[in-house]
Amino acid sequence: xxxxxxxxxxxxxxxxxxxxxxxxxxxxxxxxxxxxxxxxxxxxxxxxxxxxxxxxxxxxxxxxxxxxxxxxxxxxxxxxxxxxxxxxxxxxxxxxxxxxxxxxxxxxxxxxxxxxxxxxxxxxxxxxxxxxxxxxxxxxxxxxxxxxxxxxxxxxxxxxxxxxxxxxxxxxxxxxxxxxxxxxxxxxxxxxxxxxxxxxxxxxxxxxxxxxxxxxxxxxxxxxxxxxxxxxxxxxxxxxxxxxxxxxxxxxxxxxxxxxxxxx
Numbered sequence: 001x002x003x004x005x006x007x008x009x010x011x012x013x014x015x016x017x018x019x020x021x022x023x024x025x026x027x028x029x030x031x032x033x034x035x036x037x038x039x040x041x042x043x044x045x046x047x048x049x050x051x052x053x054x055x056x057x058x059x060x061x062x063x064x065x066x067x068x069x070x071x072x073x074x075x076x077x078x079x080x081x082x083x084x085x086x087x088x089x090x091x092x093x094x095x096x097x098x099x100x101x102x103x104x105x106x107x108x109x110x111x112x113x114x115x116x117x118x119x120x121x122x123x124x125x126x127x128x129x130x131x132x133x134x135x136x137x138x139x140x141x142x143x144x145x146x147x148x149x150x151x152x153x154x155x156x157x158x159x160x161x162x163x164x165x166x167x168x169x170x171x172x173x174x175x176x177x178x179x180x181x182x183x184x185x186x187x188x189x190x191x192x193x194x195x196x197x198x199x200x201x202x203x204x205x206x207x208x209x210x211x212x213x214x215x216x217x218x219x220x221x222x223x224x225x226x227x228x229x230x231x232x233x234x235x236x237x238x239x240x241x242x243x244x245x246x247x248x249x250x251x252x253x254x255x256x257x258x259x260x261x262x263x264x
Contacts, residue, residue: 031096035059066093080151092129092137153186186219215260225255
């Protein structure tokens with residue numbers, strides 16, 4: 001509390017004057033803290049009479065909001081078809097309680113995402129932070145991203161994460177936004193499924209069984225080999241088997257190299 005701007009004043013009968021008292025809050029003052037009680041005391045230099053004014057006790061520290069968000073050990077690649085974790089940290093640099101909405105703008109519509117806290121419990125799209133003196137001003141959380149299987153391999157994606165204060169205007173919004181670029185990794189997911197087949201075959205007739213080999217990944221799979229075999233019970237040497245791939249004849253019991261494009 002600084003002394004009044006005027007230490008002496010001349011007052012004639014029927015006149016008035018004013019003075020200022022400067023109160024400076026410390027840099028670590030917390031929102032809502034009470035300021036000092038100001039009691040003006042005036043002493044006449046002629047009569048030495050002291051006059052005490054009414055106490056002024058309405059000073060309170062204003063609350064300001066300042067959220068900072070940053071990434072922790074950001075992954076180099078995102079794997080389609082799997083859940084990818086992106087660890088983050090959010091800090092309350094303000095002087096009171098704070099709340100912030102977490103958003104991922106411009107994310108592809110086919111992607112899904114959600115948030116969990118440090119213990120793995122799900123949280124909503126916003127986080128609550130205490131004032132620094134309550135030791136809850138820093139939160140570690142994770143963003144989980146799920147990409148579809150057909151997301152192209154080797155593509156660069158810029159991920160944007162924004163924290164917006166919900167209680168008031170942020171003092172410094174330059175650190176409320178972070179963006180980083182991650183490449184999608186190559187995945188190959190071969191899947192073999194049964195198709196149409198004959199139920200019964202008469203003697204001298206023709207029966208068939210179809211299977212479909214698919215690549216559900218996002219990259220060319222050129223390391224596949226297909227082999228067909230036939231077993232008969234009881235044994236019968238008169239049964240002849242034919243093996244075709246996409247209509248072309250192939251040898252039975254031989255490994256046939258097959259190449260599948262993404263999603264073929």
